[in-house]
Amino acid sequence: MDAHEMPQAPANPNGGALKYLWSHWRKRALLSSLAAWFEHFLGKTGLDRGPWLTVAFASGIATWFILPGAFSWVLAILAGLGLVLAGISRGSKDPAGYVRLALITLGLLFALGVGVIWARSELVGAEPIARPIVTRLDARILERIEQPAQDRVRLILATRLGDKGDRVAKIRVNLNEDQDIPEAQENAHIRLRARLMPPSPPMLPGAYNFARNAWFQGFAATGSVLGEIELIDAGTGGEALVAQWQRQLSRHVRDQLGGSSGAIAATLASGDRGAIGKADEIAMRDAGLTHLLSISGLHVSAVMAASYILLIRLLAAFPPLALRVRLPLLASLGAALAGIGYTLLTGAQVPTVRSCFGALLVLTALAMGREALSLRMIAVAAFGVLMLWPESLVGPSFQMSFAAVITIVALHESRWLRSVLAPRDEDLFMRLARKVFALLITGLAIEFCLMPIVLFHFHRAGVYGAFANLAAIPLVTFVSMPLIALALLLDLVGLGAPIWWLAGWSLDLLLGLAHFTASQPGAVKLMPQMGIGVFMLFVAGGLWIALWRGRARLIGMAPVIVAIILLLLTPVPDLLITDDGRHVGITEKDGQLIMLRDSRSSYIRDNLMELSAAGGQPTIVRDWPQARCSSDFCSVTLERGGRSWHVLMATSDQYLEERKLAAACERHDIVVADRWLPYSCKPRWLKADRRLLRETGGLALNLSAGTMSTVAQMEGHHGWWRGGR
Incomplete structure (x- = not known):
């Protein structure tokens, strides 16, 4: 364009030229440059856009859990629909339509995710009872869960609650083995007297949220x-028959194999984990092998894969059949039936059904001659599960299983690993070395991707899990499970004893590996509560790296690096106060935990230790030299943030003279009590008595920064949170 053709800004002494240039640049940037660049970027990446639809749907579900109440949920749905309208309004401005299509589909699925989980909560959520009660129940048994390791049986009951018995409710009760009667099976009609209480919320910020899980399972009380139990009518048939088969199978396996190996074998065969001892379960957890105890993708896939290979080999042995029928189709059908039967036999829990659904998609792809495992197939499986059980998104089982599978597929689709595993002319040793190297890299990648999830939910992670799984997964998949299946088959003719011995030997080897790994120095890494923001950075970065293609996937490293830095900078809470005010944890600078009371409950102690990232045995405050204790209170002084914090904690339920208590409160910054304190008690910073804790739930205090986090902040106004009601 020549100089004389340049548009001339109008002469305006009041800044008209600058206003013209600004509006001209803004119009070009917003309507042309930015949109064109983004359109070009989407067009040249060649990524599979299908998985991002599931990500948008899952983001809507996660948003519902994060936002506090109905008003914000409606705004979230409107925001998603706003993206849809923005996409529609673009019309044909996009040459290829990538931006327009992305706005419409992602916005619609995000709004759908918020709506689906909201509807699910309203449909299945059960209003918890208002307070603990002791009552007589006339109930029908819905499910029986045997837990011999804890010497108890757990019953899921349908009954009526309320003074007039006008409320139908689903409850869960425990009974000792000496209270049990053989007739207390599914569908049985019984009468009993029980102590009931509302499902417990998290006792501390970041602790296990049983109230939320109970809400979506429909439990009004536990x-x-x-x-004693009084039997009115025995129930048989229907679901009771499948449950009885499961228990009979578990007992049969434990009869053939005693001790710890028998408990593990019963878990692999029937999904019954009730016989696993606490020491073995802790060792498996600290070694990063707990996933082997949950019937999930590994077990269902192993059963289906073994059935598929066996069937296709057997069918190929009949040439007339092989020449007339597509063998992969028949083998896939048989493997699908085997997987569905195994899922039903092991209890058909949500993780097992989810794994079975994903494996069925793999078999469908094999039967159609398509690629067996891809990110799109994983996305379809995840979308189907979330449509049925949207609440599973926030559980560790869903997150860990899909994160592991996504990691495996994304890693093996990378050019680098494909070049490592590409066939070449070399000796057997080098081929095996390459496969072992690829297996090790895969294990390390899975461990790295799962560690944020494990730390977020459990505040601890097995550091050597990748190396333990390198031996444990092949041992369970290719040795233990086939031996158990063969032993059960031979038991039909009474010849399974030698195979049971071999299966027991392999499981003893697995337990030995778990105990050895868990006992190594530094085998367990403890971390304080990871914030939801840090966790979302890990998730966003991981999904970007896995689902994007080309060099653009490296952008996902930025949020991951930021999340790692923030995680390392996360401070350990100085003071932890449980929701009832009875238990207080004080963290020392050397990592030692000081507890107000010596609780008989390992659950309380474990929560305080995990959320304070403390190792070793805790010290009781009365035995701590820095504490000054009377028969009713303990006073401690903590040096944090360049100042002294004086903390007063009640240790008895005796009421003191109000004037003396008020004077003591004035001398302290923080006062903690498991009862209501008078208004005259006014500490300098915080009075954590029953009145406050009923509103806030458990507290985590960072004295150095002068900040406080509460359970109520994380729960909002969701149906399962009863704070302040």
């Missing part, structure tokens, strides 16, 4: 049986 408790324990008092006295």
Whole structure:
């Protein structure tokens, strides 16, 4: 364009030229440059856009859990629909339509995710009872869960609650083995006396949220049986028959293999984990092998894969059949039936059904001659699961299983690993070395991707899990499970004893590996509560790296690096106060935990230790030299943030003279009590008595920064949170 053709800004002494240039640049940047660049970027990446639809749907579900209440949920749905309208309004401005299509589909699925989980909560959520009660129940048994390792049986009951018995409720009760009767099976009609209480919320910020899980399982109360059970009518048939088969199978396996190996074998065969001892379960957890105890993708896939290979080999042995029928189709059908039967036999829990659904998609792809495992197939499986059980998104089982599978597929689709595994002319040793190297890299990648999930939910991770799984997964998949299946088959003719011995030997080897790994120095890494923001950075970065293609996937490293830095900078809480005010944890600078009371509950102690990232045995405050204790209170002084914090904690339920208590409160910055304190008690910073804790739930205090996090901040106004009601 020549100089005389340049548009001339109008002469305006009041800044008209600058206003013209600004509006001209803004119009070009917003309507042309930015949109064109993004359109070009989407067009040249060649990524599979299908998985991002599931990501948008899952983001809507996660948003519902994060936002506090109905008003914000409606705004989230409107925001998603706003993206849809923005995409529609673009019309034909996009040459290829990538931006327009992305806005419409992602916005629609995000809004759908918020709506689906909201509807699910309203449909299945059960209003918990208002307070603990002792009552007589006339109930029908829905499910029976045997837990011999804890010497108890757990019953899921349908009954009526309320003074007039006008409320149908689903409850869960525990009874000791000496209270149990053989007739207490599924569908049986019984009468009993029970102590019931509302499902417990998290006792501390970041602790296990049983109230949320109970809400989506429909439990109005949990408790324990008092006295004997009275049988009114025995129930048989239907679901009871499948449950009885499962228990009979578990007992049969434990009869063939005693001790710890028998408990593990019963878990692999029937999904019954009730016989696993606490020491073995802790060792498996700290070694990063707990996933082997949950019937999930590994077990279902192993059963289906073995069935598929066996069937296709057997069918190929009949030439007339092989020449007339597509053998992969028949083998896939048989393997699908085997997988569905195994899922039903092991209890058909949500993780097992989810794994079975994904494996069925793999078999469908094999039967159609398509690629067996791809990110799109994983996305379809995840979308199907989230449509049925959207609440599973926030559980560790869903997150860990899909994160592991996505990692495996994304890694093996990378050019680098494909070049490592590419066939070449070399000796057997080098081929095996390459495969072992690829297996090790895969294990390390899975461990790295799962560690943020494990730390977020459990505040601890097995550091050597990748190396333990390198030996444990092949041992269970190719040795233990086939031996157990063969032993059960031979038991039909009474010849399974030698195979049971071999299966027991392999499981003893697995347990030995778990105990050895867990006992190594530094085998367990403890971390304080990871914030939801840090966790979302890990998730966003990981999904970007896995689902994008080309060099653009490296952008995902930025949020991961930021999340790692923030995680390392996460401070350990100085003071932890449980929701009832009875238990207080004080963290020392050397990592030692000081507890207010010596609780008989390992659950309380473990939560305080995990959330304070403390190792070793905790010290009781009365035995701590820095504490000054009377018969009713303990006073401690903590040096944090360049100042002294004086903390007063009640240790008895005796009421003191109000004037003396008020004077003591004035001398302290923080006062903690498991009862209501008078208004005259006014500490300098915080009075954590029953009145406050009923509103906030458990507290985590960072005295150095002068900040406080509460359970209520994380729960909002969701149906399962009863704070302040």
